[in-house]
Structure formats: structure tokens, C-alpha cells
Amino acid sequence: MKWTLKSLAQALEAELVGDPDCEIDRVATLHNAGSGSLSFLANSKYRKYLKSTGASAVLLTNKDAADFSGNALVVTEPYVAYARAAKLLYPAQAVTPGQHPSAVVENSAVIDETAYIGPQAYIGDGVRIAAGVYIGPGCVIGHDVQIGQHTRLVARVTLCERVAVGSRVTIHPGVVIGADGFGIALDSDHWIKVPQVGSVHIGDDVDIGANTTIDRGAIDDTIIHDGVKLDNQIQIGHNVIIGEHTVIAGCVGISGSTQIGRYCAIGGGTGIAGHIEIVDNVQLTGMSMVTKSISEAGSYSSGIPVEPTREWHKNVIRYRQMEKLFKQVKTLTEKQSD
């Protein structure tokens, strides 16, 4: 896809500095850019590459543009503008309607004629698939699932029975939505399963990363609200509710019945206990351990970063002796006060 810098500037509502006829056909990082590529500067760490970049044009703030002699598209938020530019330069492939002959589609499924069902996909009884949906190779869609317009299941996604997915959702390979929640009860000497009769409701404009799992509700539904973005290998327990526009990085685990607010940002590897509530606008840094509700917006952290193993050994020992130390200091203080 080729654009002139002039047309790109118009589409991005950017101020053009330089040659309007310059042709752009791809994006590149500042230090790997060649002729024809558009780059951007959003992280000051990479400013050092600006002078020598081979990019044909760069997305810059007003301030950074002042020091730059090449072609520039001046914007207030270069990263957002870059995201939009990349969408223009690499437009999503249109969905070709139809069903691959190797797909298995039950008769009672209702599939919009503009949707695509890929090779070796399985579509169960009573499934409803809306316009423009893409079901990639090897997906398994259980009975009575609903999928909204222009949603894309990349490949090998599993949606269990009765799961409802909104519009413009992207689901990556290996994702499992609607497997049974972990509901068990100890019946004297053995565990019995608690039937998981709820479902999962995924809102609009949600992205779900590879191998993430979202369990069905025990009684009521598990709910992922509009605009939520989930990275890879996240585990979301039964009856969790995640508010609009919350983003969650990889390897996070959220236990059952926990509610998370809107516009939260949860760092990778975080673990969140069950049956708690986290309000809107909470940030959790990576590997946080959350055992209680969080009732005030703001940034929270836990964990002690690595140190050389020798020192770590010493500090762990000292940690376990803290009680003793506190007592010693108490004694010292009392004696001194005598």
C-alpha cells in the first residue's frame, strides 16, 4: 500500500514538514528504516537514532520536529498516530465470504453469508455468526455460541457452548473461552464437581491473546466488558467481571468472582485472589500479588527484584530474623529510656 506523505498527513490530521510527494509504503524503527518507510519517535530512549535515521519521514511532536531536518509529520501523540498510519499502510485483509469444504458446520447453525469459515473448523448446533466474521483454521465453536460482526478468530480457538462474543473482537490461537470453572466441593473424603452452568460474555472491541483462558461462570456469567485488551496466557476464573478498557499483560491469573474496574492496567505475571474488588483506574506493576480488595485508584506494587544470589541468601535469612530484631530494638529503647 503506497501513500504520498501529503495524503498520509491529511488522513492523520498531521502537520506536514518537508516533501508532500514523498512516497511511503511501510513502517520501520528509526534505526532500521530505509527509503520509503515511515518511522516515529515516542520513547526518548530512541531519540539518539533520529539524526541518522534512513526513514523517508518521521512522526514527531512539535518539539522533536524542531531539531529534525528530514520530512516530518507533526502530531501531538506520535505513537497513536503511528498506530493509525500502520493501519493505513497495512490494511486488514478483507474477509472472503464462504466456507472451506473441510469445515464441519451443523445444519442448525446460522451463518451470515458474508462470514468465512476456515479449513477444519467445527461449528456446532445453534451457533449464530454475524456479518464479516472470520473463523480461522481448526477453530471449535460449541453449540449455541453467538459471535458478533467482524469478529476474527485467528486459528485453533475454542469457544465452548453458549459463549457470547461481541463485535470487532480479535481472538488469537489457542484461546479457550467457556471451559468449566474450578468449582469443587469436598464430600467427606473426595472432591465432587460443582456443575458450571453459567456462561461467558465478551463485549465489543475486545482483544484476547494466544493461549489465554476464560472460564464459564458457576451460576451467573463471567463478563469481559467492551474495549478490554488481554495479552497471552492469562487465566480468568469463573464469574470474574472486567470493566471497560482495562488492559492486562501476559501470564496474569485472576481467581474466581473477582471484579476489576474500568481503565485498570495490570502488569504481567500478576496474581489476583478471588472474591475481591478492584476499583477503576488501578495500575498494578508486574508480578503484583493482590490478596485484598483495592478501593482507591492509583499504582500498586509488590515483589522484590533480583539481586546477586549470595546477597539474596543473606537477605532472606535477615528477613526471617526481623521479629528478633524488632524485639532487640524494643529492649534497647526501653533500656535507654531508663
Add this chain to the structure above:
Amino acid sequence: MKWTLKSLAQALEAELVGDPDCEIDRVATLHNAGSGSLSFLANSKYRKYLKSTGASAVLLTNKDAADFSGNALVVTEPYVAYARAAKLLYPAQAVTPGQHPSAVVENSAVIDETAYIGPQAYIGDGVRIAAGVYIGPGCVIGHDVQIGQHTRLVARVTLCERVAVGSRVTIHPGVVIGADGFGIALDSDHWIKVPQVGSVHIGDDVDIGANTTIDRGAIDDTIIHDGVKLDNQIQIGHNVIIGEHTVIAGCVGISGSTQIGRYCAIGGGTGIAGHIEIVDNVQLTGMSMVTKSISEAGSYSSGIPVEPTREWHKNVIRYRQMEKLFKQVKTLTEKQSD
């Protein structure tokens, strides 16, 4: 499935208080219950909903029933009774015998005529599948695998060659059993693979959650004993042995050759080192870090829960200065004793 309260009371061996002819056709949480639904009170947190619940009947302890004016089924353990009631109201669908025409079944596989093989499943050479087994869409069963009676592979499960699975086991989508363990040896300047020639043995009545992985043994087998319940995204290394009726929450990782006892309960996100032993009846709270054997039953924990990021920063610095503090206190004590 419709039940009268009277018939439910009989099936659950519960004491009926109220209208025996009341009809129940579903379960509900206390606060979302409508007419026709059975609810339960097991967590005191939800007692506040009891007064206003719309449930047609509620499973209660003797004590809670005393304060309740609606229909009640009085039992000693409402949650266990609820699990049983839910099973009656939502009976598991019977397995329809047969093989989907799109399944690929090798000639030497021996499949009981009451078993079901779903769309696009693959069944390898020498596989033996017992009565009432359900193999869902997209499962891959390697050669010489054995599967016991009434076991259910929901969809897209992979069992590698020679794995043995017991009876009444449920395995959720994305599970991989019998992939190679992580056995490597450093041969001067590069790693060589150690062939993993053992297998995996799964007992009876085991549940395995979505995207969990259980590696085959290096020489002897990896063993999951009867009644073990595994949540999602758990990683179990080669030659791990897990005792009867142990339950493990999501995102737990267990390194190779570790042995875990019976009736243990392991919280989500816990990591357990290799080549150690954990005795029966050990509880580990969420995100525990286990580096050594545990030889006494009881509850163990680790990790420091989140605090506001500003305070976290300070505490991490203080943590690294503990050694200095201990020395200061030592000096102070010595001086004071002078």
C-alpha cells in the same frame, strides 16, 4: 429438568421446610434468583441477600434456616448439597455412540462401540478407548494411548503416545498430556536432548483444566493419582507424582521429579522446585514459592501483597539495607552493655 421440592429433598436427603410441590428447574445465586430457582447459602458474606432472595427454595444449614421464612432444604453442608442438586437439575448429556465422518481413526485403534469420536478428531494406531468415552472435536490421540470408561475430552485435547488415562476423567480444551519433559544435558558448548522415554499415568476421577500441560517421564512415568483436581494453565514437569485428592489452582508450576502428597491444596500461581517432597495435607496459599521439601502437614505461605507503589519503593530499599541495620543494632547492644 423439573423437580418438585419434595423429590429434591429426598434425593439430597435434606429436611424440607415449606411447600413440597414447589417446582424447581434451575439454580441461581441468592441475589439473582427468580421463581423456579434453587439457591444456597454457604458463605456468610452472602447472608445479607437471604431476606430478599427471589429463589423458590434455598439450601441452608439448620441455623440459617431458623431465620428464613421461605422454602428451605435443610442440610449439614449446603455447598455439597448444592453441587449434588445442580447435577440433578443439569444432568450431563449422555454420550451418543459413533464416529463423526470427519474423524480420522487408524485401523488398529480399538474403540468401544458405546464411545463417541467427534469431528476432526485423530485417533492413532493401537489406541484403546473404553465404554462411554467422549472424544470432542479436534482432539489428537497419539499411538497406543489408553482411555478408561466414561472419560470426557471436551475438545482440542492432545494426548501424546502411550499416555494412560483412567475412568471418569474430564479433560478441558487445550490440554497437552505427554509432551516431552525438559531434559537436556550440556555437551561442552551446546545442549543435547535427553530422550524422554517414560509416559504419563492419569488415575480415575481426575479433572484437568484448560491449557494445562503434563509432561511425560524421562525414564519412569509422571503420575497423577485418583481424584486429583487440576485447574487451568498448570505446568507439571516430568516424573512429578501427585497424591490422591490433591487440588491445584490455576497457573501453578511444578518442576520435575517432585512428589506431592494426598489431600494437599495448592493456591494459584504457586511455583514448586524440582526433586523435592511435600507430605499429605499441606496447604499452600496463592503465589507460594517452594524451594525445599515440606515434611509437616499444615498451611504455608510466601510473598508480600501489594502496597502503594511509593511505599513499595521505600520498603524494597529498606529490605536491601537490612544487613546494615542488623549490624547497627548489634553495635548499639554491645555499647549499651558496656
Add this chain to the structure above:
Amino acid sequence: MKWTLKSLAQALEAELVGDPDCEIDRVATLHNAGSGSLSFLANSKYRKYLKSTGASAVLLTNKDAADFSGNALVVTEPYVAYARAAKLLYPAQAVTPGQHPSAVVENSAVIDETAYIGPQAYIGDGVRIAAGVYIGPGCVIGHDVQIGQHTRLVARVTLCERVAVGSRVTIHPGVVIGADGFGIALDSDHWIKVPQVGSVHIGDDVDIGANTTIDRGAIDDTIIHDGVKLDNQIQIGHNVIIGEHTVIAGCVGISGSTQIGRYCAIGGGTGIAGHIEIVDNVQLTGMSMVTKSISEAGSYSSGIPVEPTREWHKNVIRYRQMEKLFKQVKTLTEKQSD
């Protein structure tokens, strides 16, 4: 596969002590060994089993062989020798060329005639598959993927479009390579996706464990260099670069744009922040939390192992009071100096 001890000794360049005609047809652990089996002693923990082992021969160091009365193969590194012996006794099955009739292969794919495409695999447009490659059941290979000689995709592996995989690579079930990285930008009140237009490059002799995910680069590629060994359920973010012969245990998460050196060893459950660099020859013990670059080789650790829950509670409280304690000690010191 049957070998005489003499021929095994020659193949392994081991010194034979005992009966050269002794027949070996399998491997076994020292304590489970029977007649016909070869065992080894590499971990001193298991020396106690040496006296009573039923193995027909044992791989031993010179020192251990001195105390052993049975047949021995004396080597400098018993574990490496064991790995080689196991490969001889359990040779990898040769790949039978051909395509299963249930596989779907696009016309423009170029597949070497010595490669195998398994049941229900899907091979996209423009894919290039080299000699001796094995594509197991249910794999999905996106368009324009390249796979080098003798690489093995066990089953249900997903390679997204344009991913390049080297030679002699093994990829286990559930692995997803080339799903979109987690690139989003906040456009006033909602997140927009940043198109991920890079790819993934996997070198030669790489092993990738079950359900591991490796995201495609945002602009440039994600790169896994030659000889890297990855365990199960690892998450590797976009634009990560991992150096030659680095090994990573299960459940590790590596955030985007981080670079890891050569010959590193990363323990299970470790979390590594984005945009940092770790030099060659770094060891991280299990559950390490890495938030900053590591510029010196050596062993690093973090995390405090479990203690009984009662003591853990006390220590967490004490940890949060450290600031107070430091102040108290400061006051004491000042007073004492008066």
C-alpha cells in the same frame, strides 16, 4: 533396539568394565532397573541405589566405578553419555514421506517430497517446507511460513503467517508462534491496536515446549537464536531477542523488546520486564523478578520461600514496619552518641 555393551561402549567412547556381550535394550533409573537395562549415576542423591541396582550396566565416572562390582561404562560425564545412549536405544522414528488425505494443503505451498504432512493439518499459501520435516496432526501453518530441514511439529502447533523456523527444531503441541504482540495505544478514551507487522525468526536446533507462545514483532522481528531450549508455557513478547544456547524453564514470561544473552539459564516462573538487556551467562533462579538490565554475568535470585502461614503473617507485618524500625534505630544511635 538391542545393543551389546561392547558396541555401546564403542559408540559412547566409554571404557567398558565387565561383560562385553551383555545385552542392553532399554534405559532405567537405578532403583527401578531390571535385566537388559542401562542406568546411570549423575546425582549423588541416588548413589545409595547403586549397590542394589538390577541394571545390567551402569554409566559411571571413574570414581564411582571403583566401588561398583557390576558392568560399568566409565565416562567423564554420565548424564551426557546417558543422553547419547538413550538416543541409540530409542532412535527417533524416521519420517515417512507423504501427505495424509485429510490434510489441507494450498496449491502454492512448496513441500519437499521427503516431508510428512499429518492428518487434519492445514498448510497455507506460499509455505515452504524443507526435506525431512514432520508436521503432526492438527497443525496450522499460516501463509508464507518457512520451515527448515528435519524440523518436527509434534501436533496442534500454530505457526502464523511469515514465521521462519530453522532446521532440526522440535515444537510441541499447543505452541503458538507469531500471534500478534501486545501493542496498543490509548486514543483519548479507548485503546487502539498497533498493527504488528514484524515476524518471528526461530534458529536451528531450538526446542519449544507445550503451550509456549512467541509473539511476532511489532515492526522488526522477534528472534530466537540457534540452540535455545524452551520449556512449556513460556510467554515471549514481541521483539524479544534470545541468544544462542540459552535455556528457559517453564512458566517464564518475557516482556516485549527485551534482549537476553547467550548461555543464560532462566528458572521456572521468572518474570522479566520489557525493554531491558541481560548479558551472556546469567543464571536466574526460579520465580525471579527482573525489572532492570543485568550487565554482569553470574547468578541472580529473588523471592522469599514459604514459611508456616502464621509466621508469614507476622513477617509481612514486620516488613511493612521496617521504615519505623530504621527510624527508631537512627534515634537510638543518635542518643547513644550524645
